[in-house]
Amino acid sequence: MTAPGLRVRLALISAAAVAVAIAAVSVLAWWATAGTMRGQIDGALTGPPLANRVERTGATVASPELLCRVPRAAVAALFRTDTGGMQLIRADGTSCTLSGSPAVPPTAADIAVAAGGPATRLRNTSTDTGVHVRAITYPVTGGYALMVWRDLTEMDATLRRLALWLLLAGGLGVGVALSAGWIVARTGLRPLDRLTDAAEHVAATRDLQVPIEVRGNDEVARLARAFNRMTAALELARQRQKQMIDDAGHELRTPMTSLRTNIELLVRSEDGARLAPADRRDLLASVSAQVQELSVLAGELTLLTHDEPAVEPVPLRLDEVAARAVRRASRRGRHPVVTDLQPWHVVGDPAALERAVLNLVDNAIKFSPPGSTVTVRLRGGRLDVADEGPGIPEDERGQVFERFWRSPAARALPGSGLGLAIVADVVAGHGGTVEVGSSAAGGATFTVRLPGHH
Incomplete structure (x- = not known):
C-alpha cells in the first residue's frame, strides 16, 4: 500500500486538528447548555418559594388526601407554582396523582420521606407512561409526602436538536478545514516542487547549473x-x-x-x-x-584525490614532525639544513604533516645552489622554510600552490608541480595557512601557520 503524499498528510493533519477542536467546543457547548437548562428546572423544583409553600400547606391542610380530589389548577394556585406534576405518597407505599397526572412509581426513599424522613435529592426518573421527568419528594405531614416533578421531554428534544446541529456544523467545519489544508499545503509546498524538479533534473541530466529562485527567509x-x-x-x-x-x-x-x-x-x-x-x-x-x-x-x-585523512587526527608535536622530515630530506641532498625548532602541540595527521614539511624542504633544496644552506625554523606555531636560491618573483607567488603549475625557470628541473599543492591542501585541512615570501639571503621563504599551543 502506497503511503499518502505530503500534501495529503498535511491536509489530513489540519483537518484532524480542526475536528478535535470542533469536537471539544461542541461537547463543551452541549454540556453548558444542558447544565443551564437542568439548573433552571432544578431551581424551580427546589427553590425556597416552593419548599416553604409545601411545608406551610402541609401544616394547614386538614387532610392531605384532599389534594388528590381538587383540580390541578387549584393545586397550582395553592402552591403558587406550576412545576409540572405532583403526586401524594402515603407511608404504606401507595400514591395518588393530582388532577389525573401521570404517576411516578415511588421508591423506598420516597416512602421513607412519607414516614417522617427528610426530603429526597433531585433525580431523573420516568412516569408509568414513559415520560422522562426530574423529581423531588418533600415531607407534608405525618404519614404523607409530596413528590413534585417536571417533564424533561422538551429539554431532551432541545438537546438532541442541539447535538444534531453541532454534529452538522462540525462536519462542515472539518470539510472546510480539509479543503483549506489542501490549498495551504499545495501553496506552501510549491517551492518544494521546484526543488524536487531541480533535483530530478540534476539526477537525469547531471547538469548542476540549475539555480533555484529563492524568496523569503523561511x-x-x-x-x-x-x-x-x-x-x-x-x-x-x-x-x-x-x-x-x-x-x-x-x-x-x-x-x-x-x-x-x-x-x-x-x-x-x-x-x-x-x-x-x-x-x-x-x-x-x-x-x-x-x-x-x-x-x-x-x-x-x-x-x-583523498578528501579524508588516512588516520584519525591525534595530538602531536609539530617540532618532532618537522625534525623527522628534515632528517629524511637531508639524506637526499648535499645541502646543510639548519633547524631551530621550538615545541608546538597540534592535533592532526602526523604522516600528512610530515609529507608537507618534507615537500617544503625538498623544494628548498632543489632550488638552492650547491653548498647553500636551508633554514627550518618553528616558533609559536609559525614554521618557516627558507633557502638561498633565486627566489620567486612576486607576480608568480599567487600561482605556486596551484596544481601542476611550474615556473618557467623550473621546467627543466625534475618534479610534477604538485608538491606545493599538496602542502596547501594539508595545511588547509589542519585549519592553517601557508604563504610564500623572500628570505634574508634573497631566496624564497615558505611560512606555515597552524593552530595549537606550546
Missing part, C-alpha cells in the same frame, strides 16, 4: 539556498576534477612519450643494431628516471 528558502550552494560546490568540484584530469594528462604526455621512445630504442637494439655500452647505460638511466618520475606523479595524484 525554512523552504533556507533549503533552496542550501541546495544552490550544494550544486555550486559540486559543479566547482567537478570542474576542478576535470581540470586536474586534463592537467594530469598533459603532464603525463611528455614523460610517457619519452619513455615509450626509449623503450622502443632498447627493443630495436635487441633485434639488430647494438647500442654502445655507454649509450645503453644512459638510455637505461633515462628510463629509470622517467619511471621514478611517473611513480612520484602517481603518488602525488593519489594524495590529492
